[in-house]
Amino acid sequence: MSVTVPQGFEAAGVAAGLKSTGKPDVAVVVNRGPLKVGAAVFTSNRAKANPIIWSQQAIQDGVVEAIVLNSGGANCFTGSFGFQTTHQTAETAAELLGISPGDVLVCSTGLIGTGDEVFRGKVLDGTRAAIAGLSSEGGQDAAHAIMTTDSVSKTSVVAGDGWTIGAMAKGAGMLAPGLATMLVVITTDAVLSPAEADAHLRAATRVSFDRLDSDGCMSTNDQVTLMVSGASGVAPDADAFRAALTDVCADLARQLQGDAEGASHDIAIHVTGAASEADAVEVGRSVARNNLFKAAIFGNDPNWGRVLAAIGTTAAAFDPYAVDVSFNGVRLCSAGAPDRPREEVDLTPRATSVLIDLKAGEASATILTNDLTHDYVHENSAYSS
Amino acid sequence: MSVTVPQGFEAAGVAAGLKSTGKPDVAVVVNRGPLKVGAAVFTSNRAKANPIIWSQQAIQDGVVEAIVLNSGGANCFTGSFGFQTTHQTAETAAELLGISPGDVLVCSTGLIGTGDEVFRGKVLDGTRAAIAGLSSEGGQDAAHAIMTTDSVSKTSVVAGDGWTIGAMAKGAGMLAPGLATMLVVITTDAVLSPAEADAHLRAATRVSFDRLDSDGCMSTNDQVTLMVSGASGVAPDADAFRAALTDVCADLARQLQGDAEGASHDIAIHVTGAASEADAVEVGRSVARNNLFKAAIFGNDPNWGRVLAAIGTTAAAFDPYAVDVSFNGVRLCSAGAPDRPREEVDLTPRATSVLIDLKAGEASATILTNDLTHDYVHENSAYSS
Numbered sequence: 001m002s003v004t005v006p007q008g009f010e011a012a013g014v015a016a017g018l019k020s021t022g023k024p025d026v027a028v029v030v031n032r033g034p035l036k037v038g039a040a041v042f043t044s045n046r047a048k049a050n051p052i053i054w055s056q057q058a059i060q061d062g063v064v065e066a067i068v069l070n071s072g073g074a075n076c077f078t079g080s081f082g083f084q085t086t087h088q089t090a091e092t093a094a095e096l097l098g099i100s101p102g103d104v105l106v107c108s109t110g111l112i113g114t115g116d117e118v119f120r121g122k123v124l125d126g127t128r129a130a131i132a133g134l135s136s137e138g139g140q141d142a143a144h145a146i147m148t149t150d151s152v153s154k155t156s157v158v159a160g161d162g163w164t165i166g167a168m169a170k171g172a173g174m175l176a177p178g179l180a181t182m183l184v185v186i187t188t189d190a191v192l193s194p195a196e197a198d199a200h201l202r203a204a205t206r207v208s209f210d211r212l213d214s215d216g217c218m219s220t221n222d223q224v225t226l227m228v229s230g231a232s233g234v235a236p237d238a239d240a241f242r243a244a245l246t247d248v249c250a251d252l253a254r255q256l257q258g259d260a261e262g263a264s265h266d267i268a269i270h271v272t273g274a275a276s277e278a279d280a281v282e283v284g285r286s287v288a289r290n291n292l293f294k295a296a297i298f299g300n301d302p303n304w305g306r307v308l309a310a311i312g313t314t315a316a317a318f319d320p321y322a323v324d325v326s327f328n329g330v331r332l333c334s335a336g337a338p339d340r341p342r343e344e345v346d347l348t349p350r351a352t353s354v355l356i357d358l359k360a361g362e363a364s365a366t367i368l369t370n371d372l373t374h375d376y377v378h379e380n381s382a383y384s385s
Numbered sequence: 386m387s388v389t390v391p392q393g394f395e396a397a398g399v400a401a402g403l404k405s406t407g408k409p410d411v412a413v414v415v416n417r418g419p420l421k422v423g424a425a426v427f428t429s430n431r432a433k434a435n436p437i438i439w440s441q442q443a444i445q446d447g448v449v450e451a452i453v454l455n456s457g458g459a460n461c462f463t464g465s466f467g468f469q470t471t472h473q474t475a476e477t478a479a480e481l482l483g484i485s486p487g488d489v490l491v492c493s494t495g496l497i498g499t500g501d502e503v504f505r506g507k508v509l510d511g512t513r514a515a516i517a518g519l520s521s522e523g524g525q526d527a528a529h530a531i532m533t534t535d536s537v538s539k540t541s542v543v544a545g546d547g548w549t550i551g552a553m554a555k556g557a558g559m560l561a562p563g564l565a566t567m568l569v570v571i572t573t574d575a576v577l578s579p580a581e582a583d584a585h586l587r588a589a590t591r592v593s594f595d596r597l598d599s600d601g602c603m604s605t606n607d608q609v610t611l612m613v614s615g616a617s618g619v620a621p622d623a624d625a626f627r628a629a630l631t632d633v634c635a636d637l638a639r640q641l642q643g644d645a646e647g648a649s650h651d652i653a654i655h656v657t658g659a660a661s662e663a664d665a666v667e668v669g670r671s672v673a674r675n676n677l678f679k680a681a682i683f684g685n686d687p688n689w690g691r692v693l694a695a696i697g698t699t700a701a702a703f704d705p706y707a708v709d710v711s712f713n714g715v716r717l718c719s720a721g722a723p724d725r726p727r728e729e730v731d732l733t734p735r736a737t738s739v740l741i742d743l744k745a746g747e748a749s750a751t752i753l754t755n756d757l758t759h760d761y762v763h764e765n766s767a768y769s770s
Contacts, residue, residue, distance in 0.1 A: 044698075045694060045697040045698055046697040046698070046699075046705050047693045047694055047696065047697025047705040048697070048705075074690070076690065076693075077690060077693055077706075077718060077721050077722060077723070078722060078723070079721060079722030079723075081722075082722075111690065112688075112689075112690025112691070112693065112694065113689070113690050113718070113723045215676050215677070216674070216675075216676065217675055217676060217677045217691075217694065217695070218694065218697070218698050219694065220690075220693070220694050220697065289601070290601075290602055291600050291601065291602060291676070291757075291761075291765070292600070292602045292765050295761070295762050295765035295766040296765065296766060298762065298766040299765075299766030299767055301766065303497075304497075304498070305459070305461065305462060305496065305497025305498050305605075306497070306602075308432045308461075308462055308497065308605070309430060309432055309497065309602065309603065309604065309605050310602070311432065312430040312431040312432025312433070312603070312605065313429075313430055313431070313603050314431075320431050320432040320433075321462075333462060333498070336462050336464060337462060337463060337464030337466075337467075338462070338463070338464075338498045372676075372762055372765075372766075373762060374759050374762050374763070376676075376680070376762075377680050377683065377757055377758060377759050377761075377762055378759070380676070380677050380680035380681065380684075380757075381680040381681060381683040381684030381686065381757075382684055
């Protein structure tokens with residue numbers, strides 16, 4: 001049910017022929033109110049797709065009544081024609097829904113450079129079909145329609161004290177800070193102002209999606225949108241809502257990690273003893289992006305030397321010769337020298353934990369990543385995406 | 386002949402049992418003068434191996450009489466015992482050569498964390514055996530002894546106006562700015578002061594080794610050393626010497642690129658139209674480190690969208706919607722939109738050229754990298770290194 005679990009939302013997913021497989025590829029989520037509040041965070045990549053450029057303008061007033069999402073083409077670097085396609089998508093949806101185009105967000109995902117007339121025709125037809133099929137039971141169809149190379153659809157629901165949060169996500173690789181080739185729609189029937197929605201969304205994504213770094217490759221099309229109907233009539237406790245929203249985002253982030261293209265390990269890099277949270281994130285990210293480390297994990301090799309070589313490239317405050325490194329609970333390096341034998345570590349389970357104690361302070365952070373595998377290379381070399 | 390081509394140098398390479406294959410693994414190069422000038426550049430990784438810590442001190446006075454290099458163990462993060470091993474290596478060489486330990490540099494390469502008593506014994510025995518076998522014909526043996534996963538030895542020689550430069554290098558992956566798991570020894574019989582040697586070496590490495598970025602992974606053990614005997618009696622023209630030294634470094638860099646572990650393409654990323662050289666380097670490096678781009682090249686897919694997605698993550702001055710991107714001479718993207726059809730590009734040759742025109746200025750730079758292949762994953766997951 002995902003995004004249609006909270007009161008006040010309808011959704012649909014249809015097949016518009018954008019995917020050569022004939023699977024669903026256009027989704028629409030509509031907020032029936034009474035509130036029409038929205039907030040969104042976007043990729044920090046300067047190379048932005050047309051739907052990102054559109055949505056960043058449309059979200060300015062904090063009002064979102066509908067969102068149209070397509071897979072099967074990123075509509076990125078497709079010239080002014082491509083921007084007009086996004087604009088026409090919003091106008092088509094707005095006309096059918098009797099709302100303003102400026103209150104319609106658009107998301108696209110797929111191959112960069114895809115956005116010709118055929119693409120436009122299919123997106124517009126799909127938008128019409130999806131709106132004709134809107135239903136308060138349509139959340140799962142929408143979640144399916146945004147899938148690309150995902151092997152499973154990703155949804156999450158949390159119930160609060162009189163309000164609920166529902167969410168759907170797509171993404172399977174190309175995950176990086178500043179978000180990823182990742183589209184997320186979160187709905188809630190809680191009563192929130194635009195400023196509250198924005199603050200809660202930024203706080204939740206900062207410690208969830210922004211700490212998922214599957215392969216260090218930042219997408220041009222990422223967008224996380226929160227739509228607020230207020231249909232429950234309940235103004236939530238701020239801390240409780242933020243915690244629930246963070247749980248939903250963290251749950252989806254773990255689902256995205258678990259479905260990353262070709263991965264055989266889900267790696268949690270825990271950095272403790274940092275002088276600041278920013279240092280902890282920088283150190284964790286340097287390991288998450290180190291191909292030698294990632295290939296070693298694929299080979300079930302607890303190669304702590306590659307961890308130290310990675311963190312030594314950062315500007316974080318620590319003494320490399322004071323650091324402890326543990327794999328799956330076994331401390332292999334202590335204060336710059338070997339500790340337990342690496343044979344004590346079993347890296348065959350998919351869930352992998354690396355603990356780095358910088359011995360430089362009290363701050364900590366966890367970065368989620370995946371290993372570098374034959375299948376990752378295969379999936380990203382054999383197919384354009 | 387490599388490092389023994391210039392007058393005034395002797396070298397040797399011996400098998401000391403550090404490699405399980407029984408191949409040569411300890412090399413010594415000695416400068417017989419009359420000058421004993423040296424200069425060196427080191428990895429900028431803060432996680433430094435013991436030989437790096439030693440050599441950075443020993444080079445301070447600009448005097449180098451000998452260098453001892455071993456493969457089969459990095460002697461990195463091996464505690465104070467490991468540092469004593471490096472110290473004893475320099476002392477052993479110095480005693481046999483009748484020179485000061487402070488004029489002996491040490492280099493090691495291999496697995497981080499390797500440096501126990503057995504390792505120490507073999508390194509010291511190997512140092513003694515190599516010094517006993519020093520010869521003015523020993524350059525090639527030395528070049529062989531520093532190989533690890535290299536498939537070929539790397540040497541380069543340039544003759545100037547009355548002086549010569551000889552060089553050897555090892556490295557096959559883990560190549561990144563701030564150098565790589567790369568050991569280089571360059572010799573010359575030209576007459577240079579320590580300040581001249583240092584300035585020439587820094588200028589030459591800045592535009593050669595520092596622009597080779599095989600896999601973005603910076604090593605803990607990299608060192609490039611220039612040894613100056615002055616035996617030709619010729620003080621070279623400064624510009625001519627710097628050009629020749631740059632040629633030697635660029636030649637070795639290309640050899641290292643061509644032998645990168647598992648690579649199937651040698652990729653030159655040319656960035657033009659940059660507002661500054663630093664911008665050009667940053668942009669080129671962002672592409673060189675993008676796994677999706679690297680996997681696409683392996684798949685012979687001229688995926689220009691991944692180039693734009695990579696450069697959009699930089700802070701360089703340019704408009705993403707003004708950029709042109711060409712693959713092997715075919716312009717696929719012009720001013721933010723598709724240009725020529727990607728079918729016109731043939732990526733089957735190993736040599737691959739990507740041209741990025743930022744349209745933002747007059748500066749340029751070229752970064753050398755490799756593709757991301759099944760063999761890269763295999764070689765870096767199946768074996769600890």
